[in-house]
Amino acid sequence: MKRNFFTLFFLVPALTVTMGCSIKYTSSRIMPNAAISPEKNYFVLCHEDDARHIDLTLVEEMNAMGLANVTSGFEQDMPDDTDVIVLFEDRWMWDITNYLLMFKVQFRDASNNILIARGQSVRTSLARKSVQIMVQEALLGLFNTEAEEV
Amino acid sequence: MSRRMIAALLMLATALLLAGCSKQVAHQPPTDIPAAPYHFDGKSGVFEPIRIEDVTDKDLIITSPCTDKIYKAKLSAFGEAITSTLEHEFVKNGFQISPQAEKVIQIEVIDVAMAWPKMPRCDIDMVIGINGQRLGLATNAKWSTSIEKAVDAAIADAASRILSNQEVINYLLNTQ
Numbered sequence A: 001m002k003r004n005f006f007t008l009f010f011l012v013p014a015l016t017v018t019m020g021c022s023i024k025y026t027s028s029r030i031m032p033n034a035a036i037s038p039e040k041n042y043f044v045l046c047h048e049d050d051a052r053h054i055d056l057t058l059v060e061e062m063n064a065m066g067l068a069n070v071t072s073g074f075e076q077d078m079p080d081d082t083d084v085i086v087l088f089e090d091r092w093m094w095d096i097t098n099y100l101l102m103f104k105v106q107f108r109d110a111s112n113n114i115l116i117a118r119g120q121s122v123r124t125s126l127a128r129k130s131v132q133i134m135v136q137e138a139l140l141g142l143f144n145t146e147a148e149e150v
Numbered sequence B: 001m002s003r004r005m006i007a008a009l010l011m012l013a014t015a016l017l018l019a020g021c022s023k024q025v026a027h028q029p030p031t032d033i034p035a036a037p038y039h040f041d042g043k044s045g046v047f048e049p050i051r052i053e054d055v056t057d058k059d060l061i062i063t064s065p066c067t068d069k070i071y072k073a074k075l076s077a078f079g080e081a082i083t084s085t086l087e088h089e090f091v092k093n094g095f096q097i098s099p100q101a102e103k104v105i106q107i108e109v110i111d112v113a114m115a116w117p118k119m120p121r122c123d124i125d126m127v128i129g130i131n132g133q134r135l136g137l138a139t140n141a142k143w144s145t146s147i148e149k150a151v152d153a154a155i156a157d158a159a160s161r162i163l164s165n166q167e168v169i170n171y172l173l174n175t176q
Helices: A002-021 A054-064 A131-143 B003-021 B075-092 B147-163 B166-172
Strands: A024-030 A042-045 A070-073 A084-095 A097-109 A115-123 B023-025 B050-054 B061-066 B069-074 B103-115 B121-130 B133-138
Touching: A024 A131, A024 B061, A024 B103, A042 A054, A054 A070, A054 A084, A054 A131, A097 A131, A097 B133, A115 A131, A115 B103, B050 B075, B061 B103, B069 B075, B069 B147, B075 B103, B075 B121, B075 B147, B103 B147, B103 B166, B121 B147, B121 B166, B133 B147, B133 B166
Parallel strands: A042 A070, A042 A084, B023 B069, B050 B103
Antiparallel strands: A024 A115, A084 A097, A097 A115, B061 B069, B103 B121, B121 B133
8 A cells, every 4th residue: 555655656746747748739810900811922031040941841831821922031032022021930949859849930011010920839848749740830820710819 | 545545646636737727827017117228319308299109909818828827918908018118218218208299109019929938938019100100019028937027028128129219219309
């Protein structure tokens, strides 16, 4: 009986901690009176710390979601006819291997920098997924207009 | 230890975990937060009186998951806090705040989102209306040790970004 008690004494906190390590959520929002239109020209702005070329994954996923006019590069590469700038932030953590902890994307009007839409995907170590899946998760809420999340 | 006791313990642990996950935080920022350090590029002198108008949606509440909690942000509280901080800073810089002033800066908070890899950070998105023009501004405050501190840091950062925005300064100094 005593052994069982000690097993439980360690098992319950271990279970709680382990479950805490497995957190995932997505959150997305399109601003009122704003829309992500396929007719517009989108430019994914790279940042210098991104050695993994997440911008290319983002372009690929945006194409897959119906946006045909999407390019990416640094600020100096931005075409003059860009309507929407797409910014992203990626946070990485190490737990045996590197994994993407948070991916955040923002769509901004190129003419005045006003936020049009944003999406975020967070996955902790035990719920880790590939960059592509997390990019999809962050974008999905923005393209699914029926499930508007505020 | 009986099986019943083991089951009860496991259920208790699960209940505690679930209770923690659904906890809601509704910290609304106070109206006396000082702005983060900024460089106001205005020459000292006598300025035209100004008015800061908060046009943030009064009813919108945005929920944002953060660690094991859900943060509920009432946008109007953020609008009020930023407006109040700005008024205070403009007075410090020699401006006169008057409700009748013709020169108006409109502040509209359009989004509040929590980002929390390990520590929370609050991101505020605003639209600044000056002279019929609309500008988008976003905060980039540092990570904080609690949701409350993250919110307050974001307010301070928001005010600082408005005060050091060149287009806002040009409008205030009539150099547009």
